[in-house]
Amino acid sequence: MTHILHRQIHASLPVATAGRGVELFDADGRSYIDASGGAAVSCLGHGHPDVIAALHRQADRLAYAHTGFFTSEPAEALADRLVAGAPEGISHVYFVSGGSEAVEASLKMARQYFVEKGESGRRNIVARRQSYHGNTLGALAAGGNEMRRTQFRPLLVETHHIDPCYAYRYRREGEGEREYGQRAAQALEDKLLELGPDTVMAFMAEPVVGATAGAVPAVPGYLKRVREICDRYGVLLILDEVMCGMGRTGTLHACEQDGVAPDLMTIAKGLGGGYQPIGAVLLSRQIFDTFANGSGMFQHGHTYIGHPMACAAALAVQEVIERDDLLANVRTMGALLRTRLDERLGQHAHVGDIRGRGLFIGLEMVADRTDKTPFDPKLKVHARIKKAAMERGLAVYPAGGTVDGVEGDHVLVAPPFIVNEHDVDQIVDRLAGAIDTAT
């Protein structure tokens, strides 16, 4: 008997009692390879001694001081580090406690920026149908995951959704990747013109779509074209790297691989690696200066922003990633994981697509791989794969939902950056067994 309102009320969950490296352990002594870090959170694995030591040190000195009264050493040091590694033009950081809060804050920054610039007619948000930006009301409004939105629609501000960049389903026969990317980006310009470009404040997108679709990277050239369109019409580009950022794709930020710098970027999950809840918005000099020379404030705030313990944990996580050159391991092990998945599951009757970047790989499950027919949603294939994987000692992230009327089942594999060859083989072995059982 539990008094927690769990996500799935009738699910019987194992009790997690310990974590070490890539493994989690439950109260019955079973072990699981944490092959998705929850939802791409645990980038360093579990129980890292350097992060634990940093947390001890910080707890000993200062656990909390309200940011209306004080700043703190770990928050300042973390902001310095994040700006030093940020895309061009980013000059400041706003700390929050997770991904949804980061997205909410980024939307309010965009709105306040235009109000302070005297362009208060800019209020529209454009985003994409295949996307997830969080569960708070602003973030849910921006996201395009219908399953999560439907019953809350009356509470959501109107957002204007365009087609995603989803080559597996939307690239036409004979169309090159770049050509498709230009066509997909054109949907943004068309939407801006339809709405009236000077009514739009921001376009929001995940460079690699995560929770909705199991890792869908934009095709080459798509984000560059999106950036040009935003610049042309004075619309802010918000890149949501909550899931795909902080090293997950093999570079610190996913958008580096697209050669694009946003005006606002949201990060969370891998920032603190699960050791503490933390997220952030990275903002451009232009936005900062507008606030600094205008009202002198950002009209927002939560009790736990810039929490010293959270910042100390994130700082330690990021220092270890740099010191141990773990992004090189993400690239090497990511390539190996992809090869092994292709070898083992590339021709599987029910695996339609394997895609992603670095250690952020998605599999799209289909009833028929020749014509890409999805499974009947009632079968809940993604949930069955998750269950079968857990029975084999493997935790992978399942996603199911509708994209433009197409029901889809996806599995996300996003193991910690410390995985080795043996771990990769184990992950692929157990996942292949789970897929065979569940499909």
Ligand code: PLP
């Ligand atoms: N944005 C993206 C891209 C995400 O994947 C998520 C969570 O999965 C969020 C925002 C919301 O983050 P959180 O669950 O920390 O609120």
